[in-house]
Amino acid sequence: MLSASELADRLARDAEAVCRHYLSAGRRAGNYWIVGDVANSKGRSLYVYLFGPRAGRWTDAATGQYGDLLDLVRETCGLVDFRDVADEARHFLSLPQSEPATSRGGGAPDYPPVEKPAAERARRLFAMTQPLAGTLADAYLRERGILQASTHAALGFHPSCYYRDLGSSRTTSYPALIAAVTDPAGQITGVHRTWLDPGGEGKAKVEDPRRALGGLLGNAxxxxxxxxxxxxxxxxxxxxxxxxxxxxxxxxxxxxxxxxxxxxxxxxxxxxxxxxxxxxxxxxxxxxxxxxxxxxxxxxxxxxxxxxxxxxxxxxxxxxxxxxxxxxxxxxxxxxxxxxxxxxx
The missing domain is CATH 3.40.1360.10 (Dna Topoisomerase Vi A Subunit; Chain: A, domain 2)
Incomplete structure (x- = not known):
């Protein structure tokens, strides 16, 4: 059974591979991986140590965010529950799923598995999206004859959105078109996710490539x-x-x-x-x-x-x-x- 600290250490052993997977818009610069932010935007404000005693540690100079590679997995995938973060890390490392994880100090988990309201999770996920123009989601909609989708503020793109297969509980991630569901006052109450094939072949080849999250009733x-x-x-x-x-x-x-x-x-x-x-x-x-x-x-x-x-x-x-x-x-x-x-x- 691996603790959260041990999972973070295992990820740090191959920090560059982690960055290439979850922060694909970035690039290696010497001993660092450089990218715009945890939403995988192009830029230079977030840097990850790839080698040495600080391997896997990262800081975003623009926002002040920092952490280890477990934190990075949590942020890039838009996860809230520690169990989901640990499962995603194990999937990347090809370890058995759903092992109970302990805290980095051996006590209670650092990220207690308390379910936050779905609307809060939806707002968090939409805040992590990129503008639609020029993305895989924009190309997907253009293939469907919708040429001006990038002008809609309600639409965004997530390059690596967390996906759980409901039958097997296996977790992975795919690029996704994210649409904000709002109430009459314009507040985000939920999101609609359309997972996409990374090769540009339409929707992702999963059983249910479309799912909603959060409060839909009366909203849209x-x-x-x-x-x-x-x-x-x-x-x-x-x-x-x-x-x-x-x-x-x-x-x-x-x-x-x-x-x-x-x-x-x-x-x-x-x-x-x-x-x-x-x-x-x-x-x-x-x-x-x-x-x-x-x-x-x-x-x-x-x-x-x-x-x-x-x-x-x-x-x-x-x-x-x-x-x-x-x-x-x-x-x-x-x-x-x-x-x-x-x-x-």
Missing amino acids: VRLRFPINGPVPIMAAGEGLETMLSLSHVMPGLPMAAALTANHLAAFSPPAGCLRLYIAGDADAAGRHGIERLSSRAQALGILPLVLAPELGDFNEDLRWLGPERLIGSLQAQLVPEDAMAHLPM
Whole structure:
């Protein structure tokens, strides 16, 4: 059984390999690994000792953060529980998983396995993301016909996001598209993660490459929402890529992705909303979410209008039929003044 101190020492024996894996945006400079920060940004403020008695120790001169390689694993993967940190380190070192780890002094663990609120973990993870432009996540969305995703403040990229296989409990990490879920006041309550194949071949080859974390009920990934401003006309739907596809052809219209049919049914339109366009999906769960949200909107005095794709969803319309065909389809479904205001003519 390895203690936390022993795990950190094992990582420090091959500090450069650890850095190349978790801080791939950096580079070796003499006896140090240099990178921008623990989110793996390009830059020079964080340095890791690679050799000698301080091997594995690191400091970020810009933020004042410091620690050993276990701390680095925790920060780069966005982990909170020590058990998860230890499992990730063991996975990297090819050691057996889920050994109970003791503290560096032999007593209680340094990072007690106390589950912090999911919303706090979600905020922490989103704070570690990089801007989307030019990243693997940006390329993934471009392959799906969504060319302006990097203009959305709700989206970010994590180059090495922690992933646990729920069947085997095996842990690893993949690049990921991270979307912030926010409440009506704009506070982050959760995140949606889409793990990506490191070679650029779409989503990661795992059983469930999409997962949400945190408080989704009544909240959503908000696209183009004004800060503290009125939202008289908006669109809401289930899938993130569905709403990004609609935003691609209607960039001026505020939109919300509720992420599941049940959460779409519970979405809370903003005060002052007059018309709510609801993006349809072809499945039964999607229809159920649309019906419930339509009923709730009517009870609030909001006019609900359902937008129907020609294929399975609006991302399929965008990819396979093209933006001009999608614009034409939407023009026939929108209220004329909304079509004039939000569709390219």
